[in-house]
Amino acid sequence: MTGENTDQPKLRVKNATKVYQTRSGDLLAIDRCSVDIRAGEIVSIVGPSGCGKTTLLWSMSGLHGLTAGEVLLGGKPVTGPNPEIGMVFQEANLLPWRNLDANINFPFEIKGTRPDRVWIDELLNRVGLEGFGGRFPRELSGGMQQRAALVRALSYKPSVLLMDEPFGALDAFTREEMNRLVEEIWLDTPTTIVLITHSIEEAIFLSDRIVVLSSRPGRVANIYDVNFPRPRSLEIMSTKEVFDLTNAIKREIVGKQQSRFAQPAAVQPAAE
Amino acid sequence: MSETDAIPEFKGRAGAGGDVGITNMSALTSGPGIKSVREVLAILLVAVIIIGGTELLLNIFQVPQYVLPKPSEIAVALVTEFPLIAPHLGHTLVELFAGFAIGATVGLILAGVITQFPFAEKIVTPYILLLVTTPMLALVPLLILRFGFGYEPRIIAVALAAGPMVMINAATGFRRVDAGKIALARSYGASTFQIFWKVRAPMALPMIFVGLMVGSIFGLLTAVGAEMVGGGFGLGNRLTSYSSMIQMPQFFAVVLILSILGILIYVTFFLLGKKFASWEA
Ligand SMILES: Nc1ncnc2c1ncn2[C@@H]1O[C@H](COP(=O)(O)OP(=O)(O)OP(=O)(O)O)[C@@H](O)[C@H]1O
Numbered sequence A: 001m002t003g004e005n006t007d008q009p010k011l012r013v014k015n016a017t018k019v020y021q022t023r024s025g026d027l028l029a030i031d032r033c034s035v036d037i038r039a040g041e042i043v044s045i046v047g048p049s050g051c052g053k054t055t056l057l058w059s060m061s062g063l064h065g066l067t068a069g070e071v072l073l074g075g076k077p078v079t080g081p082n083p084e085i086g087m088v089f090q091e092a093n094l095l096p097w098r099n100l101d102a103n104i105n106f107p108f109e110i111k112g113t114r115p116d117r118v119w120i121d122e123l124l125n126r127v128g129l130e131g132f133g134g135r136f137p138r139e140l141s142g143g144m145q146q147r148a149a150l151v152r153a154l155s156y157k158p159s160v161l162l163m164d165e166p167f168g169a170l171d172a173f174t175r176e177e178m179n180r181l182v183e184e185i186w187l188d189t190p191t192t193i194v195l196i197t198h199s200i201e202e203a204i205f206l207s208d209r210i211v212v213l214s215s216r217p218g219r220v221a222n223i224y225d226v227n228f229p230r231p232r233s234l235e236i237m238s239t240k241e242v243f244d245l246t247n248a249i250k251r252e253i254v255g256k257q258q259s260r261f262a263q264p265a266a267v268q269p270a271a272e
Numbered sequence B: 001m002s003e004t005d006a007i008p009e010f011k012g013r014a015g016a017g018g019d020v021g022i023t024n025m026s027a028l029t030s031g032p033g034i035k036s037v038r039e040v041l042a043i044l045l046v047a048v049i050i051i052g053g054t055e056l057l058l059n060i061f062q063v064p065q066y067v068l069p070k071p072s073e074i075a076v077a078l079v080t081e082f083p084l085i086a087p088h089l090g091h092t093l094v095e096l097f098a099g100f101a102i103g104a105t106v107g108l109i110l111a112g113v114i115t116q117f118p119f120a121e122k123i124v125t126p127y128i129l130l131l132v133t134t135p136m137l138a139l140v141p142l143l144i145l146r147f148g149f150g151y152e153p154r155i156i157a158v159a160l161a162a163g164p165m166v167m168i169n170a171a172t173g174f175r176r177v178d179a180g181k182i183a184l185a186r187s188y189g190a191s192t193f194q195i196f197w198k199v200r201a202p203m204a205l206p207m208i209f210v211g212l213m214v215g216s217i218f219g220l221l222t223a224v225g226a227e228m229v230g231g232g233f234g235l236g237n238r239l240t241s242y243s244s245m246i247q248m249p250q251f252f253a254v255v256l257i258l259s260i261l262g263i264l265i266y267v268t269f270f271l272l273g274k275k276f277a278s279w280e281a
């Protein structure tokens, strides 16, 4: 990290455009999205369902390519999965034939490295999954599965963490706990985090910046700075600033949704 | 076009998760499993009633032995003839194991390879279906002409009967791609090889067990059938020879051995499936 130009963003998305070829024709999912994410920053992506958030995140991870535009990680184009990047998928994505311990070992088996048991046990403790190592995914609740997926992603300490609605299946209370955990870990270890969420509160609590996408095709509608001191407490969530910010973002999302039919798309979106 | 063209495209829906397909393993493991002592007793009671009833009816109506032997006569024949039947059982088992091992191995390898290449799979599938639906017994006279009356034609017939069955089921298993799970492995930088062994193969395992079970039962049928066509040994040969000599108790003793063999095969794969693929049931 020392030799790197500090002005250079850790993750740079330049005019990311993705067209899916579907049976009913081409579907423009995201359209010329650009965002620069600095090292050590937490950036949230919010936007209406189906607007292309997952599509954008997969492009960042190198799991799929772009139709046009590019993603740069530390200045180098992303052309495939990168060991530096950790991914939490929209669904927990645990392997049903492996118990929790074996699921968490999975990335290490693939990478051929040794798991850091102390760290993993600490993570399991902090998400409240200690003692569940022998359980199979079908024996865990949806929320437990999501927490397990978070542990799996954090277990190998990726320098960039991409999370796709990681806490969607959690109750509000556990969700806040998980948010605090993510912030704690982020404060301890320098990690760049991109987080997709449907919860504006979560986005505000965690993020340095919030990217709002318009409804499909996803375009960057706005980027909000969130400048509360860290570690953040839940108290800030009841301040007027947060209230105003929440409303502004909500209006942004709802407003874009309403104007979707007025915007001519570059490629005719397929009927769903 | 950008530099990112090198990245292969995913056909599956991004983020579409969950398990693809029905829980096929249930066909094998969630059958009417025996649970309690009471159920076992009930099953035994039914057996006693059927066997005892048959014995009684055959006695009452004075059915001649060459039409239908009494259960007691079959039991006596089974015990007294067993030393004579045992070597034939051994021959049948050799044919079954050898043929099944060859057929299943080739079937599994072909299924694993062919499903990696969707185009090749499309081309090959009709021929595999042809192999599955053609009764391999029909080829036995031809095989005997070519290979004589030894083990070879029978082993080949068993392999030809079992292999396609294993292959078609295993291929169904390997085809059950879950784009999400494969994306997960890829996100850690998994190679095609790792994806195969750590994602596709475990995901296919339940269907592989189904294939192995169906394949081995088909193998047993084919082995016995082939033995009936020609050659001087094997349980199938016993069936033809006992029936030509109208030794009905002995004939049915062999039939009984064959059904026990079939049940053992079923139970074996049932237990294997329970042990290694129960996550799906
Ligand atoms: N593999 C694919 N093939 C075809 N169309 C796709 C594929 N993946 C996504 N889409 C389409 O692209 C659009 C954006 O999908 P995406 O999953 O990125 O949305 P999202 O913002 O993550 O939605 P959600 O909030 O519901 O998760 C949707 O209209 C979806 O139907």
Ligand SMILES: [Mg+2]
Residues within 6 Å of the ligand: A053, A054, A055, A090, A164, B015
């Ligand atoms: Mg999504």
